[in-house]
Amino acid sequence: MTSPIPLYIFSDIETESFKALHVLQIAAITDKGDKFSIYINPGEPLPSSSLEVTGLYFHKQNLYRNGCILPSVSAKKGLRSFSAWLQSFNKTIHLVFHNAFAFDIMVLLRHFSKQKLPFPNCVLNIHDSLPACRKFIQIQEISGFKLGALAEHFKVPLLDAHNAIDDANCLKEVCEALVKAKELKLSEFLNSYVKPITYFQAKLKPKK
DSSP: OEEEEEEEEEEEEEEEEOOSOOOOEEEEEEEOOOEEEEEOOOOSOHHHHHHHHHHHEETTTTTTTTTTOOEEEEEEHHEEEEEEHTTTTTTEEEEEEEEEIIIIIIHHHHHHTTTTTTOTTTEEEEEEHHHHHHSOOOGOOSOOHHHHHHHTTTTTSSSSTTTTTHHHHHHHHHHHHHHHHOOOOOHHHTSEEEEEEEHHHHHHHHOO
């Protein structure tokens, strides 16, 4: 039986472009510091924009980042690994993404569906830190609301942008710094923009 106390997991994905035909990396970190990261082999060449933004490219059946070969798995194996990691906590999971509602969660759901895999039923809610930050930070206080700008504002290190595990860790630390600065509880901040996973699953279903 899952715990009634949710586990917040700060997450990020890397894709080849905004089209998100391929998920190339999935990474996450719990509010306790447990980490997950996996690279997914696209099985075909990637657009030049992928190299420019993420440093990721496909060459001779392997995935590379910044010139270094990466251990990578098939899409099905990568998604199964992420699902198994989430379920291993035996808790109700709340996933947190920066721009979750407009991008990350629909991309993940679409790729689980494409691989004919069930989305892990331990995930109850999805939180979007982007509009939450806009709610609690005055626009004149900050240069922007992208993760890099927030990291700079709160003096949180972002050593390797567009490496999903560094981005997920940075997101966690930005949220922790924000709630400390604004004297909020983490749940109060994150619950300002939250939707149940069923909302997004319903959007994914084809209209009759």
